[in-house]
Amino acid sequence: MKLLFAAILLSLCLDASTSFEDAHAVYKEGEYKKSFEMFKKLAKDDSDAAYILAYMYEHGEGCEADKEEASKWYKISSEGYYKQTKYNYSREIEKEQKKLYTSLDRLDQNETEDTMRQYSQSLYNFKAHNANYFLPISYRYEGDYANTNGHEAKEIETEFQISVKFDIAANILGLNEIYSIAYTQKSFWQFYSDSAFFRETNYNPEAFVMFPTSELSDGRLIKSIRLAIAHESNGRGGDEERSWNFLSSSFLLQYKTLFAELKLWTRLPDSYDYNPDLIDYMGHGHIKFMVPYKKHLIDMKLKYSYNNKGAAEINYSYPAFGRDDLFLYVKLFNGYGESLIDYNNRIKKFAIGFSISR
Structure with missing residues (x-):
């Protein structure tokens, strides 16, 4: 039902709009006058469109040749590219x-x-997916961790997350959609224990398609829709195995400087149901709010299940040392499902460290 709802909503939101791909397709067909008008509408906000518009002015494609206009739009295009990479260390x-x-x-x-x-x-197309962070101080001030192989976990540990994606295709359906695969790994390292063991590691591969809707008419709240299939597990066997497969649909919304993500999921059946009650604690979705203010970014994620087993997580980040690719990162968590091994334990914790993506 959730995915059906997403499909219906997608069909309502994705109305016709001019995009760079539309204009470029018309240009390649040789319809220069039509594509010229399309690129003119896009050029102020799209460096690629500005470049092609400059080229058309220079060579008189779809318009009278105009060297001054060509120079103007070449400059606008180059300034756009420079701004994109200006603070890229x-x-x-x-x-x-x-x-x-x-x-x-x-x-x-x-x-x-x-x-x-x-x-x-090393020319690869990996990009950040979820936040990539390293938190050397992660302090549990309430709740209990499950013991790992006879080791008793201390309240303080180190936590880190690695999350990357690879975009494999785009615009197959002509809807400007992007097809991606992603991998996220979250680890909880008992660095301050004598044996410094890993208390828990969760592995989350997924594949998804994202439909951007930002080019729709003004006033639309929904900016993109994402449909995904994913697996998450802790890689253990026997009694300590925690895993599940699920389908999800996500909606990114924006109202002025407030961003929100509504994510809904449904669990898929599997042969080895290690934890049949996991969904009672993980719930069926979350709502995440993101508020950027100048260089500050705060996000809050709320998760709630029908069994009154929810969770709240707040993250704060701010550029560190004047850089644009390294951030002070603070995390607060209260509730269930912080890690799979402790999905049914209520944990309260505070963590601080650094992230390399937001």
Whole structure:
């Protein structure tokens, strides 16, 4: 029912709108006058559209050739690209990687040359998915952890999360949708114990498609819709196994500076039902609010089940050391489901550290 609701809502929201892909498709068909008007509408907010508009002015495609207008839109396009990368500290790393590549001897075979470039520069399309953080201080001030292999867990530990995605395709249906696969790993490390064991690690691979709706008419609250299939487990066997498979639908909404994500899920049946009551604690969805204010970002996630077993999580981040890719990160959690091994234990904790994505 939840996915049916998402499909109906998607069909209502995705009305016709001009996009870069639409304009570029018309341009490739040789309809220059029509595509020229389309690119003019997009150019102020789209650096790619501004560049093509400049090219059309320069070469008189769909309009009278105008060198001044071409120069104007080339400048707007380049300024747009510069703003996108102005505070990207990884540019310096990329420069050094390119230096390594340029120091290599050139080869006559183009495909071999491409392989060398990919190898030397590590050109991969991984992006941040959920927050990537390292919290050296994670303090549980109420609740109990499950014992792990006979080890008793201390109140203070180290927590970190790695979350990446890879976009594999786009616009197959002509709806500007993006198809992605993602992987998130959250680990709880008893760093301050004598044996420094990992109390719990949760693994969450998923595949999803996102339909952006931001190009729709003004006043729309829903900015994107995402449909996903996912698995989550702690990788253990026997009595300590915790795992589930689920389908989800997510809706991103915006009202001025307030963003919200409504995510609904339904559990899929599996052969080994290790924890049949897990859904009673994990619930059937969450609502997440995000408030950016200048350089500050606060998000609050609320989860509630029909059995009065919910959770609240608040995260705060702020750029550290004047950088735009490293953030002070503070986390507060109260409720059930912080980790799979303790999904039915109510935990209250505070954590602080750093993140490299928001």
